[in-house]
Amino acid sequence: MAQPPVDVRVTRDNDGIVRVAAGGAGPDFTLAVLDVAGAVLSWSVIEEPGPPTAEIHDVRRAQQWLWAVYGERVAAAAHACATGEQPAGARVPVDPTALAADAARLGFGHWAARWWPASHLDGIPALQPDLLGLELAALTHQCQQLFDGTADDFDDQPDDCAAELIEDHWAALDPLIQWWHAASTGPAHQVERVLRLIDDAADGAGLDGPELRRLRSLPDRSSPAATTPLNPGALFARSDGYALAAGELLVTGGRLIARGAGTNDWRRYPPGLVDASESAVSWTARALGARRQFEVEVVAHSAAPTTGAPLTAEVRVNDGPRKRVALARRDDMWTGRTDLDLPPGETRPRVELGVLLPGFDPGPGPETGAERDAIRALVRRRLTAAAQPDANDSAPHGSSSAPFLAEIAAAATDEDY
Amino acid sequence: MPLPSQPTDARRPRAMVIDGSWRALGPGLEPLSGPGGAPLTRTVKLILLPLVVRPALHPELAADFLAPERAAQLDALIRESGERLLATAQWFTLLKRTRRALGVVAGNPQDLYFQRCFELAAEHGAPAAGAGALARAVVEDVADADGGRTVDALKRHLADDAQRSLIERELALAWEGRRPARAVDTTAVVVRAAQVLEACGGPDGPRNPPEFGVMVEAGDGDLLGRALWADTAGVWGRSDVPVHLGLTERQLPPRPQVGRGASTATLPAPLDRTLFERLFVVLQSSTRREELPTIPELVRREVGRSCAPLGLYDESLRVAVVLGGRLAVGLDPLGTGESAPGRTSAHRAVNNRWRREASVLRARRMTVSPRPDPDGGVLDALAQDLRTPWAAYMRRLWVRLHGRDVRDAPLADAEAAWAVLDGVARSVMMDHRARVRSALRALSTPTAPPTAVPEAAESRSA
Numbered sequence: 001m002a003q004p005p006v007d008v009r010v011t012r013d014n015d016g017i018v019r020v021a022a023g024g025a026g027p028d029f030t031l032a033v034l035d036v037a038g039a040v041l042s043w044s045v046i047e048e049p050g051p052p053t054a055e056i057h058d059v060r061r062a063q064q065w066l067w068a069v070y071g072e073r074v075a076a077a078a079h080a081c082a083t084g085e086q087p088a089g090a091r092v093p094v095d096p097t098a099l100a101a102d103a104a105r106l107g108f109g110h111w112a113a114r115w116w117p118a119s120h121l122d123g124i125p126a127l128q129p130d131l132l133g134l135e136l137a138a139l140t141h142q143c144q145q146l147f148d149g150t151a152d153d154f155d156d157q158p159d160d161c162a163a164e165l166i167e168d169h170w171a172a173l174d175p176l177i178q179w180w181h182a183a184s185t186g187p188a189h190q191v192e193r194v195l196r197l198i199d200d201a202a203d204g205a206g207l208d209g210p211e212l213r214r215l216r217s218l219p220d221r222s223s224p225a226a227t228t229p230l231n232p233g234a235l236f237a238r239s240d241g242y243a244l245a246a247g248e249l250l251v252t253g254g255r256l257i258a259r260g261a262g263t264n265d266w267r268r269y270p271p272g273l274v275d276a277s278e279s280a281v282s283w284t285a286r287a288l289g290a291r292r293q294f295e296v297e298v299v300a301h302s303a304a305p306t307t308g309a310p311l312t313a314e315v316r317v318n319d320g321p322r323k324r325v326a327l328a329r330r331d332d333m334w335t336g337r338t339d340l341d342l343p344p345g346e347t348r349p350r351v352e353l354g355v356l357l358p359g360f361d362p363g364p365g366p367e368t369g370a371e372r373d374a375i376r377a378l379v380r381r382r383l384t385a386a387a388q389p390d391a392n393d394s395a396p397h398g399s400s401s402a403p404f405l406a407e408i409a410a411a412a413t414d415e416d417y
Numbered sequence: 418m419p420l421p422s423q424p425t426d427a428r429r430p431r432a433m434v435i436d437g438s439w440r441a442l443g444p445g446l447e448p449l450s451g452p453g454g455a456p457l458t459r460t461v462k463l464i465l466l467p468l469v470v471r472p473a474l475h476p477e478l479a480a481d482f483l484a485p486e487r488a489a490q491l492d493a494l495i496r497e498s499g500e501r502l503l504a505t506a507q508w509f510t511l512l513k514r515t516r517r518a519l520g521v522v523a524g525n526p527q528d529l530y531f532q533r534c535f536e537l538a539a540e541h542g543a544p545a546a547g548a549g550a551l552a553r554a555v556v557e558d559v560a561d562a563d564g565g566r567t568v569d570a571l572k573r574h575l576a577d578d579a580q581r582s583l584i585e586r587e588l589a590l591a592w593e594g595r596r597p598a599r600a601v602d603t604t605a606v607v608v609r610a611a612q613v614l615e616a617c618g619g620p621d622g623p624r625n626p627p628e629f630g631v632m633v634e635a636g637d638g639d640l641l642g643r644a645l646w647a648d649t650a651g652v653w654g655r656s657d658v659p660v661h662l663g664l665t666e667r668q669l670p671p672r673p674q675v676g677r678g679a680s681t682a683t684l685p686a687p688l689d690r691t692l693f694e695r696l697f698v699v700l701q702s703s704t705r706r707e708e709l710p711t712i713p714e715l716v717r718r719e720v721g722r723s724c725a726p727l728g729l730y731d732e733s734l735r736v737a738v739v740l741g742g743r744l745a746v747g748l749d750p751l752g753t754g755e756s757a758p759g760r761t762s763a764h765r766a767v768n769n770r771w772r773r774e775a776s777v778l779r780a781r782r783m784t785v786s787p788r789p790d791p792d793g794g795v796l797d798a799l800a801q802d803l804r805t806p807w808a809a810y811m812r813r814l815w816v817r818l819h820g821r822d823v824r825d826a827p828l829a830d831a832e833a834a835w836a837v838l839d840g841v842a843r844s845v846m847m848d849h850r851a852r853v854r855s856a857l858r859a860l861s862t863p864t865a866p867p868t869a870v871p872e873a874a875e876s877r878s879a
Contacts, residue, residue: 015769016620028779037458040773042780055773063481064458067430075430079482098453114782144451148458150528156843158850197452204457206526208517271782272861309860310792324792359793359800360857362784 006050007091008070010077018062018078020054020070022094023047027368029115029266030375032107035159037148038062041069043107046374049401051094052104056082061154065146069103071095099145106139109404110159115266117276117376118301120332124276124379125410126302128236132406133169134176137162138197141204163205166198173198173211175235176405180218187232187408194405232405233413254286254293257346262296262313262353266372267365269357273309274334275299276376278369283315283353285340292342296325298334298355305329309357314364316352317342327355387411428482431491435465438495448506448513449531463531464505469498504538505531508552511544515552521560528704529559563706570712571696575675584675584692584720591724592672598643603652606637610743611761617835618766629736629831638735641742642726645670645688653746654759662742663808664688664727664815673723687815688728692719695728698816699823708824715823722822727815733827734818737834741814744838745807750849751775751787751800763835767842774846783853795856799849809848814841 009021023044025031034041034052038061041052051070056062059082066075073092080086094100109132118126140162147160166173180191199215202208262281264274274280280299285292296313306329313325313336320341327334334355342349354364386403403411439446439456449460456465466472470491472479478491495502512530533555537544541551575581609628616626632638644652645661648668652660661670665688676691681701684694696715703709710718722728727735747764750771760768778784785800786793793800802809817837821827828834 012620014620015765017769028776029782031780033777033780035777040777057770057773060481063430064432064461067433068436068455072430072433075433076428076482079430102453110781142452144458145453145455148462150459150462150525155847158847200452203513204527206513206516206522206524208522267779267782267784270857270860303861305861310794312792357796357860358790359786359796360784361786361790362779363787 006094006096008051008074008094010074010081010086010090010092012081012084016057016082018054018056018059018081020052020056020066020074020078022051022053027267027365027371029368030371032104032111034103034107034110034146035157036062036103036146037064037154037157041103041107041146043104045108045111046371046378049104051096051100052107061148064148065099068097068099068145070100071097099143102139102142103146105402106136106143106159109136109139112404112406114271115375116271117266117372117379119275119277119280120302121275121277121279121299122376124376124383125413127404127406127410128172129406130169130172131176131236131409132404133165134172134198135194135405137165137169137201138194140165141197141201162201163207166202166205166207170209170211172236173215177211177214177218179232179235179405187405190402190405231412232409233411236406236409254288257285257287257292257342258349258351259284260351260353262351262355263367263369264372265354265356265365265368267368268354268361269311270360272301273304273311273357274301274355276301276372278372281313281353281355283351285342285349285351290344292340292346293337294325294340295337296327296335296353296355298327300329300332300334312336312356312358314354314356317349318346319350324358382407383411428484429488431478431481431483431488432461434483434488434491435461435470435495438492439465441492442496442499442502445503446506448509449502457527459527459531463527464502464535465495468532468535469494469502500542501535501538504541504543505534507543508534508537508548511548511552512556515549516556519553519556519560521556523560524704530555533559564711566700566703566706566709566712566715568697568700571693571700571716572678574712574716575677575693581675584716587720588673588675588692588724591721595646595724595726596643597646598640598649599647601640601644601647601649603640603644603649606632606635606640606739607652607654607743609635609637610739611759613740613831613834614744614761614763616762617831617838618761618763623832623835625830625832629834632736632739633733636732637739638729638732638737639726641739642729642735645727653742655746658746658807661688662745662811663805664811670728687812687819692716692723695719695723695819696823699820702816702820710823718823729818729822731822731825731827733829733834734822737818737828737837738811738814740834741811741838741841742807744842745810745814748806748810748842750803750806750846753787763838767839770842771846774850778850778853783850783857785853795859796853799852799856803849806845809845810841813844813848814838817841 006022010018011021012018026044026046030044030046032043032045038058039054039056041054043052056078059078063075063079066078071094074094077086077090077092081090112127113129113132113136116127118124140160147157148154149157149160176191176195180195183191195215195218202212260283261279262283264276264278264281266276277299282297284295286295294315296315298311298313311327311334313327314322315325316322317340323338325336325338327336382403386407436455440454449457451457470478477487483491509530512534513526516526537551537555609632612628613626613632617623646669649660664686666686667689670688674691676693679694679697684690684698696719699709700706709715722730727738729735744763744767747760749768752772752775785796785803787800789801790797828837
């Protein structure tokens with residue numbers, strides 16, 4: 001991967017934090033982040049791929065990986081900056097490394113696990129969480145140089161979690177082994193690599209179980225396996241029992257006054273509850289005699305639980321007070337209604353409508369629709385690439401742009417959408 | 418940590434030198450290497466640095482950057498150990514296989530066996546005839562290393578009626594002998610604590626202020642502990658926080674009971690715990706239980722300890738409670754920016770870390786609402802914990818200090834104390850993240866009962 005030479009700026013603030021600045025910042029949901037030894041790494045997922053920005057709070061611990069992520073010169077600059085030998089703000093050239101590429105891919109995978117904009121309305125399939133989780137376990141092991149925890153010290157790296165990821169996503173191990181048996185083309189190498197890394201990580205961490213024993217006894221693949229056509233999407237498919245019934249109205253009575261779309265701000269609720277489309281949140285105002293009724297419809301995420309999550313709409317009409325409307329799950333929708341205090345002649349109310357999870361919601365933020373669109377465009381490009389039969393070979397190994405197995409599997413189930 | 422000043426021209430990162438030397442040793446080291454061929458982080462931390470490079474013997478190799486001749490010296494040390502490292506790798510593979518065959522699952526094999534493998538390699542070279550028996554002996558030895566220091570043994574010891582009534586009598590006597598400090602002035606104590614904290618959290622790492630020694634000499638921790646027994650008001654300079662900072666859920670800590678059982682999910686506040694519960698946490702969480710006193714000795718000492726000020730014997734550890742309390746009342750995890758009296762550089766360091774953690778949590782879509790929300794359920798309760806951060810902080814801190822007290826590991830100076838205080842702050846953050854994750858997971862799979870993230874999390878570092 002011949003990348004143009006890149007500079008980073010190495011600075012130190014009054015609190016002793018050393019920053020290695022590469023890209024710009026952006027809204028929360030455009031940032032991939034990784035907790036590593038002594039620092040937090042971050043990348044913008046919608047900018048051109050490049051080295052991470054590092055916020056280093058313990059330069060000594062970070063010296064373990066600084067050279068291997070940015071090259072020797074940046075490691076030396078961070079050291080000089082921390083000891084005050086070098087004036088702040090030095091620009092230093094970066095040497096692209098394999099670890100930097102693996103780390104970017106790991107960061108992107110964690111991002112995808114939280115922000116992937118799955119949507120029936122937009123035709124963006126969800127990623128199978130267990131398959132993604134296992135590939136993240138493999139990548140975490142691949143990136144072991146970034147972490148420095150042992151049983152006796154440093155419990156501050158929640159991303160050093162290969163063993164936990166394997167245990168949490170155990171369910172995809174057998175299907176992944178099946179995929180290995182069936183695949184001799186396409187992502188065969190990637191499946192093989194992920195499985196071998198999981199085997200090695202599990203072995204080093206002392207994990208055991210029947211699936212891992214099956215994995216351990218996989219033969220070396222020296223000759224091509226018999227090719228059995230196999231749809232990876234079906235291997236990891238879940239029974240969502242999802243049938244979209246859009247357009248069905250809550251009540252048929254009353255006179256329609258107005259309808260419109262709300263804001264679908266992903267930051268205000270956790271993943272897996274709401275369809276990520278801009279058009280997933282909508283409202284209808286009706287007149288029922290003298291009453292003015294306001295109905296909210298939010299299209300549910302295909303894997304959303306039917307109970308348990310007290311999703312709520314927040315509505316504000318004509319700059320009045322914000323009012324909450326509790327939403328209940330009905331088929332593929334979260335719905336709720338409330339009475340509104342509208343003047344009798346009002347036919348074009350100014351409605352601000354959002355959806356949120358109480359207790360989770362950080363509050364309404366700045367308008368970020370353009371960034372959400374950029375994310376959808378990115379994800380569509382990736383799914384198109386993942387649908388190519390040689391998807392894994394077209395992008396360099398370890399590059400964050402190479403599709404994850406979960407993307408390949410999702411692209412293969414795409415026809416349902 | 419303070420950074421030794423050194424010019425960086427022609428100097429190379431030590432980690433890079435180690436990596437190059439390691440790869441030059443050639444094949445056969447895969448069991449100790451990561452997927453890319455670099456040594457595993459644990460290989461560096463547990464074998465190469467302490468046993469091969471030995472910066473204690475070679476202080477010139479303790480730096481993060483090495484001049485060419487030092488780099489060559491380090492390279493030579495690793496190359497000289499090449500044979501032994503190859504044998505270490507083979508022993509490790511054998512030990513892992515043996516462990517699996519014996520059905521041993523507890524602990525991380527790298528943490529448990531790396532140093533043993535290096536010793537085996539020194540003594541026996543590569544595994545040869547008889548290695549299987551040797552490997553079995555090592556795996557069993559490591560698994561039994563607790564020498565009977567188990568929760569079960571504690572249970573048996575405290576099940577004996579005669580034993581229990583003896584302990585009851587001793588507890589009653591020790592509790593009667595306390596000297597609560599009524600109407601004391603703790604102002605000077607808290608001022609000294611602030612001075613130590615001001616010297617700790619600076620950008621150039623901890624300096625060692627003399628006030629720490631003064632606090633230990635003066636018995637500042639002892640005074641706080643006795644003030645806590647008297648529920649002295651206004652100690653922390655805020656009217657909304659009690660002197661005990663949540664170390665007890667009552668107004669005054671009760672006389673410790675003996676206890677018969679414990680569960681990590683339902684442990685009460687530290688000073689409300691029974692003898693059993695206090696020792697249960699120690700036995701559950703220790704990585705090197707063989708270094709603990711025997712069970713009868715543990716119990717005997719805990720009787721006196723539980724009736725000592727702050728439930729701790731050692732004064733340097735009690736002083737750490739004073740420092741931790743002074744730190745904890747000024748923490749601002751939610752970044753509300755509300756001013757608290759007299760924030761020090763230690764407060765800035767920890768609050769900055771909370772700020773970074775909050776931005777990571779936003780980027781990972783794991784937020785809690787900063788403002789109270791009556792509809793917020795479990796997540797709102799987690800946010801509420803962040804609004805009164807001292808309770809979680811002091812709980813964590815006490816467990817860690819208690820663990821040190823049991824092991825007779827006092828704090829030598831302010832730098833050592835700061836390492837504990839700072840580590841506790843990190844652990845509280847990680848606890849919070851684990852709880853948010855668990856709460857969100859419970860939301861998306863409402864049929865599964867929410868996984869508690871209880872005190873067990875303390876085990877990793879207590």
